[in-house]
Amino acid sequence: MAKDTNYWLVKCEPHETSFDDLKVRPKRTGYWRGVRNYQARNFIRDGMNKGDLAFFYHSNCDEPGVAGIADIVKAGYPDPSQFDKKHRYYDEKATDDNPRWFSFDVKWKKKFKSFVHLADLKGNKKLNDMKVVQRGQRLSIQPVTKKEFDEVCKMGGV
DNA sequence: GCCAACGTTGGC
DNA sequence: GCCAACGTTGGC
Numbered sequence: 001m002a003k004d005t006n007y008w009l010v011k012c013e014p015h016e017t018s019f020d021d022l023k024v025r026p027k028r029t030g031y032w033r034g035v036r037n038y039q040a041r042n043f044i045r046d047g048m049n050k051g052d053l054a055f056f057y058h059s060n061c062d063e064p065g066v067a068g069i070a071d072i073v074k075a076g077y078p079d080p081s082q083f084d085k086k087h088r089y090y091d092e093k094a095t096d097d098n099p100r101w102f103s104f105d106v107k108w109k110k111k112f113k114s115f116v117h118l119a120d121l122k123g124n125k126k127l128n129d130m131k132v133v134q135r136g137q138r139l140s141i142q143p144v145t146k147k148e149f150d151e152v153c154k155m156g157g158v
Numbered sequence: 159g160c161c162a163a164c165g166t167t168g169g170c
Numbered sequence: 171g172c173c174a175a176c177g178t179t180g181g182c
Contacts, residue, residue: 011180037165060180118181136163138179 006047007144008054008072009132010106019056019067019111028108029073032141033081034089036101040141044102047143048075054106055144055152057132065117066152074105112156126151 010032012018022030035041052072058064078099081089094100122133131142144152 013180039165064181135181136179138164140179 006049006052007146007149008043008048008052009057009066009142009144010054010070011057011059011140013060014058014067015061018058019070019108022056022070022106022108023111025108029105030107031074031105032103033079034101035079035103035140036089036091037140040139041100041102043141043143044104045076048072048104048141050075053109053149055149056106059140063115063117065115065120066112066156067115068111068156069109069153069158070106071109072104073107076102076104079103110158112153112158114155114157116152116156120155121152124151124155 014021017030022028032044035044050072052075054070054072055066056068056070057066078094078096079089079101080103081087082091082094082099082101083096084090089101091100118132121127121130127133127148130144130148131137131139
């Protein structure tokens, strides 16, 4: 039984991996590790499904905004970094039976014809309720409604 | 580099 | 359970 598609906005710092970097990778895939925020964790673990779509958002950079769309190709599996003692994101309280943190994988899907800047999102009244435009919103994984998704796609020329 | 906003930690 | 201190995020 196919589940409904959910929509997301996932933040990435482009100096680590930009949307264009993702495109030239083998299989055009990338994965998120080290999400250590419980709200974000819950979204990844409980809400995200293979086949969902996500905005690839560039954060903490000169031009914050949405670069394009990625497919969620794998979702809600335990983040391996929590079990690795040498890893920066090691968590001693996590066990195989009871993992605390979760990962997901994305695949480059489509680049916007025009990059949608954060300022553009803030300037669109239809997107007033979108999480990313709200002040102090730091969640790195955010749910997006279908309406918001469609509107931002329109702005991006897709 | 500044700083507001938010999450987490730990003393009490 | 309160709350101050601290660390992080991320726009500007």
